[in-house]
Every structure is written in structure tokens, then in C-alpha cells.
Amino acid sequence: MEQAITSEHQTCAQLVHRNLLQREEEIKALLTDPNADFTDDPALSIDTVQFTKVCLSYGGPADYLEIYHSQGTIERLVYRYSDWFDTATTSVESDSPLWDYARNIVEGLDA
Numbered sequence: 001m002e003q004a005i006t007s008e009h010q011t012c013a014q015l016v017h018r019n020l021l022q023r024e025e026e027i028k029a030l031l032t033d034p035n036a037d038f039t040d041d042p043a044l045s046i047d048t049v050q051f052t053k054v055c056l057s058y059g060g061p062a063d064y065l066e067i068y069h070s071q072g073t074i075e076r077l078v079y080r081y082s083d084w085f086d087t088a089t090t091s092v093e094s095d096s097p098l099w100d101y102a103r104n105i106v107e108g109l110d111a
Helices: 012-032 097-110
Strands: 050-057 062-070 073-083 086-091
Antiparallel strands (some): 073 086
8 A cells, every 4th residue: 555645734533534445445456366475464463452341321311431451451442422322431430430431341341
């Protein structure tokens, strides 16, 4: 793939679909080439992060914690609040009691 298309005048939101199409073309060519090998793979790294969803309430409204963690360490914590036909998320800071709660859950998963 050529370098990602960027412009000082266009945002990533404006460019994402065009770049996605380019990446799809590249991967399609890779997958259909019988002579391709691992050196043709465009992946620079492959990271595995677990996702744990904790339902705190359901119905309308509902709220959840979305915990992204790897090897017992929380990478990111998101609070999701959903009401009928609407939802919003916000990042949870590491000094929040919700972070401590999520850490206890992750530690329990690894036990």
C-alpha cells in the first residue's frame, strides 16, 4: 500500500473511508496471490487485548464498564451510558474508583 493519504486540509474522519478502500485492495491482492508469503504481509505488529464488558444496569437506561486489558493490566477503561436509541461513552481515569473496581475484576479473571 502506498502511504496513507493525508492532507493538511482534510481530517482523518474525511480520509478514513478512502484509506480503508486502499487497504482492502492491498489485502485482497495479498490473499489472492498464490506466491505471497509472510514478507508480503503489511502487518507491522499484532497485539492481543482482552475486552471485558461489565453490565452495571440494563434496560433504559443502562450502563456498562468496558475494560480493555492485557496480561492482567488495564490498558483502557470506558464507561458507557445508554438510554433508548442513544448512547455515549467516556474514558475513565486511572484515579477513579471505577478503575479500582475494574482492576479487581481483571485480577479475578486471571486467578
